[in-house]
Amino acid sequence: MFSIPTRRSATRRAPRRGRAAATSILLLAASLTGSFAATLGTAATAHADTAPPPPAGWTTVFSDSFGGPAGSAPAAANWLYDIGTGYGTGEREQTTNSTNNVYQDGNGHLVLKAINNGGTWTSARIESTRGDFAAPAGGKMEMTASIQQPNPANGLGYWPAFWALGSPMRTGGGWPGAGELDMMEDVNGLNQASQTLHDNAGSSGHGLIACPAAGSGCQTGYHTYSVIVDRTNTSAESLQFVMDGTVESTVTEASVGTAAWQQAIDHGFFMIFDLAMGGNYPDGVQGSATPTAATTSGASMSVAYVAVYEQGGNSTPTATPTATGQVTGVGGVCLNNQAALNTPSNPIGVGNCDGSAGQQWSPYTDGTLRAQGGCLDAVSAGTTSGTDVDWYPCNGTAAQGWTRQANGELVNTNSGLCLGVPGGNTSARLDIETCTAAATQLWTLPAGSAGSNTVTVTNPGNQSGTVQTAASLQLHASDSASGQTLAYSAAGLPAGLSINAATGLISGTPTAAGTSNVTVTATDSTGASGTTAFTWTVNPAGGGCGTTNLALNKPVTASSTENVGTPATAAVDGNSGTRWSSAASDPQWLQVDLGSVQSICKVTLNWETAYATGFQIQTSNDATNWTSIYSTTTGTGGTQTLNVTGTGRYLRLYGTARATQYGYSLWEFQAFGS
Incomplete structure (x- = not known):
């Protein structure tokens, strides 16, 4: 498993650029379709606690308006904690999962607070559990948040940020090649913000500038900070950094270079909120080390909402849980995310069943086993017996796939090894081992689980035929679990056709002309199923396909x-x-x-x-x-x-x-x- 990224944008600060003229911005408004488009060229509005609905033609694929009770942690389904210090930038705070440092305020805000405890600063850094926020080929993606920056009396060292890293960072990709998008950074309590792209080409965005809208400063009101990635033309892609509806800078694929751009942009991203103290960026702007003894303790960054919109696609995950509850093993102990801590690489063990959040597991239809918004994972996608398992953000890799066998074994899709309690030691960290059907490798999933198998039905392509002419089509399906028997069913078949439930063969003689939308489903003995859809056009008798080869001797x-x-x-x-x-x-x-x-x-x-x-x-x-x-x-x-x-x-x-x-x-x- 790969550690938390240890770099952030402070390693290079973008050169300061002036904002585009108002007339240019107003002209751009006609062509932009992100949620910010309607506000281009206008003053910032007061903060809203609820994420705006998507504009016409767009889809909201994620939003959080932080409506939890006062003092509660952010939703584990949406956010995980980065716990550590330094992060490769020289920042000096220790980030924690304490509700002293990160919490919902009961009024629709997420709060990240920096506290000085006798010279030791604590603060917070959280990531979205999802890492699939992406602009689809031929479409667009916008990430946006409404934020009030910290407003300390002495702000030296304060470094609030709203940014995103390319999802390859979670599976071994390197920085900055995997891409970093900085939607908002400020330092030292300035009434300013910078926005930057980091990639292997040394790209930038714009340096620190004042919040553009009238009515409030960056620290005294809520302002929106956004990036929109435009892949409408996949040969000429671009992105725009936006503050309060004003396009502050544009970066194009042509200016970056195709290879570096595609490596940095053409994939998913995960979002990050953090409030750092000290480090390369604030130190560089101040010209000396920060924070100082005079720096005010207890200032906070407040987030009213965050949202992701997509046009031309929808990255909303389709996998769903089949049940939720405890997973029990040898001696009745429960599978346990240690200390119920949703932070990457957290160890997985077993313990007395206590109903805690770290013991509430859900088998999903994509073959993953999830708790607290993350997945049961084989460390570093290991394939050797004895490889540890951990809690890690779900990333769609086979290292996070699990198949429950009829005897109770949980087999890792990537390695073919079984989840086990090493040597039967219930105080040890769990691992994957050669499958032996030993009691230490047998697990009971939550009541009602349909199993964690994945059934895939091969799409045969659209079909055509003729009235009163016999037709035959063999469907094929596969199951991630061995030894499963599949049962086939079909909906929407043309009149006169039927499917053999045991073999998947569609046959018969069509009796009426027309086009039918056909869906075929294959279901295994655990209840797991897969589907495929296609059309079947039946032509009238006497018509149908010609006999002339249209391709003969053509260019x-x-x-x-x-x-x-x-x-x-x-x-x-x-x-x-x-x-x-x-x-x-x-x-x-x-x-x-x-x-x-x-x-x-x-x-x-x-x-x-x-x-x-x-x-x-x-x-x-x-x-x-x-x-x-x-x-x-x-x-x-x-x-x-x-x-x-x-x-x-x-x-x-x-x-x-x-x-x-x-x-x-x-x-x-x-x-x-x-």
């Missing part, structure tokens, strides 16, 4: 060719003795220009021995934007006749997984229209 291009003897043209020349073959790497593609937009109902692939197990059939009207009309990961080779439904001028075979060590090789690529 064709390919991502690569093996040699001059296997050109792309050989796949559309009507000669089954000539072939196209690609370079031996993934992905590869073969693209045919049909000359005009065509309605495509069937594609035939005549593979040479080097075929694809994973591929898509795609259509496009401009050879740039593609729509998949067929997809598989279980290609069989030979001659494959695929019933499809789609339109486009361009038709493409897009190979993603080769069946052999060689490239992709096709004797013929044929297309037929309705």
Whole structure:
């Protein structure tokens, strides 16, 4: 497992930049669609305790308005604690999980407070448990918070911040390459804030500037600090730093460089609130060490709300808990997140069952086992017997996947090893071990759990057929647990078709024309299930697919060719003795220009021995934007006749997984229209 990131933006401070002219900001308002757009060019409003709703076309994927009782900790489902000191920046406070340092005030605010205890400063730093806040390709993402900065009489050393790190930092990615977005930083109690991007290209944002809105200062009122990442055009991405609805600086992919930009931006982020004391940034601005003996103790940063919005996507997790309660093991002891401490790398053990938060576990439908907003995790994704387990932010890796076997073993998906109590010592930290079905490896999940298995149903692609013509389609599914029997069911099948519950074979003779939305579900003996959806178009009798090969001798291009003897043209020349073959790497593609937009109902692939197990059939009207009309990961080779439904001028075979060590090789690529 990887330790908490030990750097923050103070290692490089952005050069100060002036704000854009008001006329430019007002022009930008017409093109921006984030939640701040409506306020561009206007004064800041009074703070709101509730996160604003998303603008039209956007989705709220996360928000917290901190509505807990006075003195309560922030919600464990949303936030985890960083406990430590230094963090690689020279800051001098000890961050804690104490409600003296971080708490909800009962009036809709999160409070982070710095306290001097006889020369030792304590404060707080918390992270969002989620690390998947991302701008989708073709869309946008905004992270925003309403914050009142600390207002001490003497603020030397105070360093409040609202920022985000790239999620690769939680799985071994390095700083600054994995990306850091600083939405708000201030130092020394100044009525200012800076906003910065950190990446491998040495990018910046803007240095310390005054809060732009009238009516209150940074320390005397609530102000909004935001970043919007724009990936609408994935060839020309950008981000904007915003204060009180005013765009203060813009950073573009072109200015950073494509490689550094993609490494820093094109992934998820997790957010951080912290109140540091002293360190490189405040010391550098002051020109001497901070805090000093005169620095005021007890000032706090107050957060009214924080929210994340996305346009063109929705990163809201789809996994759900199947039950919540105690997980019991040998001798009736309970699986226990030590001291109920939701901080990364916290040890996992067992103890007397006491109903504490650290013993409330939920098996999730994605195969994880969660407590207090985090996941049961094999340390550093270890795969050797004796690897410790810990509490860690959920990150979607196989090291956090668990499958309960029928005998009670919990098998780690990544390693194939079992969760165990080492040597039966119930005071020891738990680990993963070679599975032996010993009593120390057997666990009982909370009552009502449907198991932690993952069932995956392979999507067969959209289907087509003809009235009164027999149809047959074999569905395939897999289960993360061995030895499971799957039962199949289907909803929305065309009239005349049915599914075999034991085999997953759909068969029958369609009796009516039309397009049906079909959903197939596979369920195992523990109750875990998976689904897939596709359309099935039934054409009237006497119509259906034509017999003319639309691709014959049409212009064709390919991502690569093996040699001059296997050109792309050989796949559309009507000669089954000539072939196209690609370079031996993934992905590869073969693209045919049909000359005009065509309605495509069937594609035939005549593979040479080097075929694809994973591929898509795609259509496009401009050879740039593609729509998949067929997809598989279980290609069989030979001659494959695929019933499809789609339109486009361009038709493409897009190979993603080769069946052999060689490239992709096709004797013929044929297309037929309705």
